[in-house]
Amino acid sequence: MRADAGFDPLDMSQYSLSKLPKRAPTQVGVFFQQWGLLLAGVVFVLTAYLLPMPGLDAKQQVMFGLFTTALFLWISEAVPNYLTSMLLICGLILTKTLKAKAAMATLGDPTIWLNVSAFIMASAMVSTDLAKRAALAFVLKFGKNAGALFLSFMAINIILSAFINATAAKAALMMPLFMVVSAVYGAPGTNTTNNFARNLVLHNLLMINAGSNAFMTGSGANLMGVALLAGAGVTVYYIDWLAAGLPITIALGILTYVIGVRFIFPLTKEDKEPKLEGGREALQRELDKLGKFKLGEVKAALIFFAVLAIWATDKLHGLNATVVAMLGATVMLMPQTKLIDWNKVDIPWHLMLFSAGAYSLGAGLNETKLMTVLTTQLMDSLGMNSMGYFELYAVLTGLFIASHWIFQSKNMRTLIFLPIVIGVAETLQLDVMSLALPVALCINMCWTLPFNAKPNAMLYGCNKYTMGEAWKYGATMSVVAWLLMLVAGGTWLHWLGITPGFF
Template identity: 30%
Template sequence: MSEVHASADKNGKEPSSEKKSKVEETMKKIGIPLAILVALLLFFMPTPEGLGVEAQRALAIFTGALILWITTPIPIYLTSIIAILLLPLVGAVKDQGVAFGTLGFDVIWLMVAAFILTSAMVKSNMGRRLSLWMITKFGKTPKRTLFLLVVINFILAFFVPSTTARATLMVPICLILLEVYKAIPGKSRLGKTMMLQGVQADALATSGVMTATSGNIIAVGFINEQAGGHIGYMDWLLASMPTAIITMTITFFIGLKLFSVNSETGINNVRDTLKEELDKLGRFSLAEKKALAIFIFTVLLWATGDYHQGWFGFEISTEQTAVLGALLCLLPRVGMMTWKEANIKWELMIFAAGAYAVGNALDKSGGAEWIIGKVVDALGLEHMNHALVYICVIFLSMYSHLIFTSKTVRVTILIPAFIALAKTLGIDPVPLALAAAMTMTYTITLPPHSKVNTIYFGTGYFSVWDQVKYAIVTCFIGASVISLAVFTWFKVIGI
């Protein structure tokens, strides 16, 4: 791994380095006063017709929190704590359980379990071994290697529920490959395509698997809580994975044409070097065997959810399966890690709890419906064909990452809003919100739009303009494929 880090140093910036733009710095400075001012104005203004007092207060808290989440003058989890505290304090909710009870949502437990499973995968070295083995076994040409790296990204999405963790795993392997290929950062077409398709594959694979990122899990929570849906692991997989595969397949070949990839060098030396990296891992360790067994068991339970009642006489939910898998990872003798070794991102858990609290307060008080009603009136959406509404929402959601750089913040803002819009227009909110949620991981246009982008961009193999060109095409194709799926594939699978 020292070779990889050396390569990163030679290329310039470390993959994890991030610089804040002047706009971001300005937003940080004005965030707190702006949030307080807007929240107070909404709180004390005369109550508009059709809006209740509770809804008005919930709207004030939601808007203030939203400004803080976007401008980030303080960590997002602190904003959530403030919001949870204020909701019952100012009378935005009558029952404080609406605010404080969100940390006990089953979706929060699903996130905890996902972090534990990720930690087990990283600690056991199972993900790195799988990636290296597949490349040395099947990567016989540069183009085939590119395709294989995409396949590995999609496979890892099932086992490593973190976009950043998968990028951290894949980039060193890509750097080893390109170093052996003697690829020069900024000049190599192979290097440019490999890194850009790494960004694309990470994002699209994440779209296809519900547990591949916390944003998907949060979106499912909103869909099931506010839209009355029953979306589980297999429902998401059946709905989203085909669109992700189709989009990735189309954009894979576009990338080869766009950057004119050819065979720049032979593959034999590359395979020898990667074989050495694989050999360094030694024989399968007991921890790897345990991790593999637990992950296979967990995925099988997720995949067979519809048959549990007939087999066992009871159903094991998506959340229960995830918690069971996490428990097995932590059990003495059975698992391979301790609680202290589990990298659980508690700040994200608190953020999610606050997001659910303000979102549900706005929904239950009728505030969300009132806002959407005003938007519908202003834009004339009530006269728009429902099919056109679907398409507008999907494309709006797809390109919303140009404004909001956080997937979780976008989910928190947009999914409840789209659910309220659907209810107002008399559209089934579940497919509309699900289709919108499937676009949330396409944060691929510019390096600052996600940590994954920054990690890959830090290698120096592609420029900002390279990424913009490729991403515009990918996002358009992705939105188009999802739009078609809503009117065709969704009906086939009963959504």
């Protein structure tokens, strides 16, 4: 691979996420750019006013219209996703679904601040060459072949999940590595991609989310699920969750890697070879050029690992993860620290606006209780009261995994679904743990579309895959995850005494 004049594929400072990537529209994309807004208006009028759904009041019906219209615009990309978010916020206010303050306050959500702080810290690590040194050392150590590289990333994601329960923070920390490794394997910058880069970023996105399923403390939604179970008189211990979740997570990581590189975005033998001119020798020369650790790198590393350590021990001190990240970012930005100045900070504000719209959507759904009503109707229509254990297990895990395609909040999915699962188990006099824990192990299976979870939006900004490719990969892996949960329910979870087994 020969870099363009003036472009160094190993220079992380050139991979700016604050500038919108250029995507050549497909024929379908051109159609939606011309007619998408008109079609969105038709979708809204139909779903909000002309086609009433049974069981919904007027406010819920309008919320359903806003939800389906936003979904249509986000998927069709008739307008950029941040504009859809801005239109959605305006719609929530104009229809009086939310008050202006509640709809607009989402831009100040703690998660937005966490993302901003994480991007500042990542920018400092790039500016000091710490991220470049780490990426080069990582590729030279584990990049002897593509398989070792993918599995090493998988291991890092699982290890980080044991200590960091903010998936957005994990995504921000891993992004510099994705970009350089993608460049080494033939996809430099934010305007080029290939099947290696697609597999690399999408598989890491999957593991950033799914890795949290391995640990009870892997996400706030996991702890919420444990609390809901405790309210039903079921105690889940850390070791119980770990024994059930970790093997399933590892199996999922390996399965999805194999399926991705062989069937979804197939890699040829040539794809698996580094494309950087000079190969591994060039990488080694670049690492040698960095010389010994500079003072700036040491400072950045100390601050970064201090933040990481405080995140990992939050149960001991109770410090807010967002505040800790903000303090780390503030220290890195201070002129006395001499690590980075504001003009070099790379913050993708378009993604922040997109996220704010997604959070406003969640606030609207929560305010109107729309998803609670729709979920209850769906489960009633399936006749769960007459199902056997295997049917219930299959339907509940499948519905819960598929629900992430329309939800943007793991907490909301957990709050809506888990009480229903517990209620079904109690009504049918089944062991609550046997149904609720397997469903809880699917909480973080939310990797498909950019608005389904915070890391999804962040990594979509890398421009290594399209919305259609995200759907193709994510939907396929959702089915794989569901089938794996079925197998686990009849084998591993049965051997642990969690499920009664059904094979």
